[in-house]
Amino acid sequence: MTLEISSTLVKELRQKTGAGMMNCKKALQETNGNFDEAIKTLRQKGLASADKKVNRKAAEGLVNSYIHTGGKIGVLVEVNCETDFVARHEQFQDLVKNIAMQIAASSEVIFIKTEDIPQTFFDKEKEIELQKNDLSNKPNDIREKIILGRVGKTLKTLSLLNQPFVRDPSITLEEVIKEKISFFGENILIKRFTRYTLGDE
Incomplete structure (x- = not known):
């Protein structure tokens, strides 16, 4: 017998993970309605499928700026995806904004990933x-x-992707990006960024 899962719980899991409705429902059924375990299941599946896409060419995307409250810290970041369709999607745009905020909050970060060091x-x-x-x-x-x-x-x-995500420190920024890769079915990567701090040379 399949466990009946409420649409409210499915919607909440979708908002939390960015995964599709059917995937969220299936994850909740597999974990007997355990919300935290369902998140873990989706992440494991999402990361596995996302890893296959990380080498695909990504030439579309957005350049975004973020000025921290008070105007003492500013960020410019370029985040790439594979199609203009994804670049115009609200969830992708929110991701780019969150990445810019992450850079503003990460004063020690110099590189995008440890492999760049x-x-x-x-x-x-x-x-x-x-x-x-x-x-x-x-x-x-x-x-x-x-x-x-x-x-x-x-x-x-020093690596941006290794930082605990500003909106959920239990996961890294890399995991957040891989969840979106799984959600969109496209490669997403941070191309470059610049962080400005008032008074720095």
């Missing part, structure tokens, strides 16, 4: 960690693991 930057961070006194008495193999762990953590703080 140059090897020289990695080597410099590793050298800094090597000089720290708290590692001097550790065996070499343990010390190397600790250093790589610390450097990896630092690099994630």
Whole structure:
């Protein structure tokens, strides 16, 4: 017997995840109406299907600006998708606005993703960690693991996609984008961004 799911719950799950109505209903049925588990199921399925699309060419999209309250922080960002149809969609436009807000809120971010970080930057961070006194008495193999762990953590703080999403810190910005990739069936990527802070050189 299939569990009957209320349309209100399905609609709420759709608004939360951006997934289609039928997918939301099916996820709720599979998890016996457990809302949090249904979100997890949709994310797992969505991320799996989104990963297949991330290498497809995306040449349409939007350039958006965001000025933070008080006018002391400003952002310009270009987000690409595959078709003009998606670029004009309200959910895509909301995503671009949220990405711009994310950049404004992420003062340490320099790169879009960790793969963009140059090897020289990695080597410099590793050298800094090597000089720290708290590692001097550790065996070499343990010390190397600790250093790589610390450097990896630092690099994630510099990567936009690794940031906790401003509207839901339980997920990263990368997961939000992959949910939209799954929803639209198109690749979506952040092409470039600039963050302006009043008084910076």
